[in-house]
Amino acid sequence: MHTWHWRSWQELPYLSCSLLEEFPHGFFTQQFWSHSLEDMTKILHAEASPYRLRQVHGNKVFTPREIEHILSVGGDEVEQIGEKTFAKADGLIGDRPLQAVWTASADCTPALIGDIKTGLVAAVHAGWRGTAQKIVPQAISRMQSQGCKLQDLRIAMGPSIAGEVYQVSEDVAVQLGSTLIPHEDEKAIINGLQEIDNSPLLPDSEPGKVRIDVRQVSALQLEQLGISPEQISLAPYCTYQNPENFFSHRRAKQGKVQWSGIVSMANGA
Template sequence: MANAWNQLPLDVLEVDLGSGVRAGFSNRAGGTSLGAHSALNLGYHVDDDWDRAHANRGLLGRWLGAPLTMTTQVHGAEVAEVSAYRPNMRRRADALVSTTPGVGIGVMVADCVPVLLSDPGAGVVATAHAGRPGLVAGVVGNAVTAMTERGARAESIRAVLGPSICGRCYEVPEQLREDVEAAVPGTATRTSWGTPAIDIATGVVSQLHELGLTQVDRVDACTYEHERYFSYRRDGVTGRFAGVIALAG
């Protein structure tokens, strides 16, 4: 059943982040990986065949119209600038920023919130990997700051949050929920079965609004509930899908 994803065409949800910007979110369909990683796995770190994951990045880069650079994500808040294609960038960073046309940047996820940002007028794009630790550490704010340091204006920045685990499904211990709520108010919630939970995407939206962004959209799809997306919480051993963005070359 898992390998049936290989038989499907590449399926990328394109999102509008302004003139001269292409951006979208992949799912499992259309790649070369097998088994638990079937089919469009983009992660090198999940025990998939490296060549297959590399080929998948190439497929998604061709859709984007720019080769993809991704970092080693560690659930932190560091931002790395990308000015040229790096096929195997080992730098640890959970946000990327670029002002270079024709250079694709991406954020890998399998439940965390992938955030794509652009100020098309200023020619600045960015990504952020907002899991629970990164949300609390401030990765979203750091990505926005990196953009404004390169000429973007908060009121002109557009943001789209991609598919992620929803508050109905992200169960956590009660103390952890309270700790995250204290750091990012509005994130505390309950699962559909009544246990403590966190709504990371709501926290991201709240932080973006506090930073002065008014153009914020969200893809309403839960990775845990929909098998078309990789979900670490649901499956354990699994691949990674991505949010990708590039300035037109």
């Protein structure tokens, strides 16, 4: 069983996962809201450089080198936020040493991935839309293209909204379920989801609605790739139900996020 540990920096709490113990990493709480990514990167590793994206609920995954190219070209793939310009995507791969890759979330799943052989890492923002587009498998596919092997990957999915409190339409459940159950018929997809061991689908009293654990859908997508459940860990914390530590968009709609990051130990790719 993989363990999750509360750690602290200047008495502010953040989480780490034993599965990623070889990598400097952290799932930071709302208490870090006023701190910059540069500050949080230094908590993980004094010499690492931070990278982030403008997240858009898609399935694009970039490396820092690709981001530099995109920013130099401009166009539809970039967006200015304040004085800075960011590439639009939802997954980042650190493929050179000491790259701190970050993802922001406030109910969506922050997934951090490390390869224990190559030292490559990834940070992925996986909301329901991204999960319906297989964003986490997409990040892993990109890592494989750079020499990573499935058996060497370790995937920790941080605090996000739990299935028992995440009400969605049946249409959303079908979009998510179709990534696991290749079927044209919507009812067949819903029924198939219900029959999965440790099903991500939960009933809801409102007609046309269900509850779904999006993190569990991502985990099942990874298992279908051939990744062992022992290589995957889900944090035992729900953003919606833990207001003392986590922002939740569904609970408060504040537009605030918490950040999760991991530092590459790669020897270069």
